[in-house]
Amino acid sequence: MNNNTVPKDIKVVGLTGGIGSGKTTVAKYLAELGVPVYMADEESKNLLNEDPALKEQIIEAFGSEAYENGQLNRKYLAATVFKDTEQLEKLNAIVHPAVFTHFDLWKNRQKSPWVVKEAAILIESGSYKSCDAIVLVVSNKNTRIQRVITRDQSSAEAVEDRINNQLSDDDKIPYADYVLLNNTTLEHLYEHTYELVKQLNLRFG
Numbered sequence: 001m002n003n004n005t006v007p008k009d010i011k012v013v014g015l016t017g018g019i020g021s022g023k024t025t026v027a028k029y030l031a032e033l034g035v036p037v038y039m040a041d042e043e044s045k046n047l048l049n050e051d052p053a054l055k056e057q058i059i060e061a062f063g064s065e066a067y068e069n070g071q072l073n074r075k076y077l078a079a080t081v082f083k084d085t086e087q088l089e090k091l092n093a094i095v096h097p098a099v100f101t102h103f104d105l106w107k108n109r110q111k112s113p114w115v116v117k118e119a120a121i122l123i124e125s126g127s128y129k130s131c132d133a134i135v136l137v138v139s140n141k142n143t144r145i146q147r148v149i150t151r152d153q154s155s156a157e158a159v160e161d162r163i164n165n166q167l168s169d170d171d172k173i174p175y176a177d178y179v180l181l182n183n184t185t186l187e188h189l190y191e192h193t194y195e196l197v198k199q200l201n202l203r204f205g
């Protein structure tokens with residue numbers, strides 16, 4: 001085996017948190033601090049629109065209506081898997097392995113001893129099992145609702161519905177190695193993130 005094919009021992013730090021908790025903001029701060037960050041949800045959206053093999057599998061499983069002018073028909077797919085666990089599992093069984101492979105290729109191109117993988121459903125999807133450490137961002141429910149209303153102009157009911165569809169923070173905390181509390185200012189969140197990077201550098205650097 002030549003050296004280029006030997007997988008590097010790069011540690012993976014999973015970053016997650018409920019809707020509006022602030023995980024994307026933490027991901028942004030981590031990137032600013034020089035940490036390679038893989039945004040799994042964003043990458044999966046890109047792959048669904050760009051990866052020919054993945055597109056073919058989706059069309060085979062959900063029909064040609066799954067794409068419109070080459071772009072994923074999110075409305076159609078969301079309506080198909082909404083409240084149909086079997087269909088949702090079918091979708092996940094196609095998308096998750098594709099994202100996993102894409103992540104692995106990305107990871108092996110990085111120069112850092114540790115990288116971050118940000119995903120909203122890291123724990124629910126089981127992806128946490130392939131991480132070396134888990135960071136969970138936690139905020140009060142009302143604060144999260146208020147932040148998402150401001151960010152997306154959505155209704156409190158819609159946000160609450162989405163919160164209730166995810167595992168609660170109490171259920172997620174046992175999986176976490178690091179919990180970042182985000183109930184105050186963005187400056188505090190940045191400071192917490194800075195401290196986290198120091199700790200992770202000591203552990204994996």
Ligand code: ATP
Pocket residue numbers: 017018019020021022023024025026120147148151182183184185186189
């Ligand atoms: P989602 O799962 O919905 O993508 P998220 O966990 O990624 O949410 P962010 O997008 O990081 O959350 O944060 C939600 C909104 O709240 C953003 O507009 C962000 O700027 C804002 N926000 C996050 N933390 C704070 C804070 N401590 N103070 C003020 N605003 C904040």
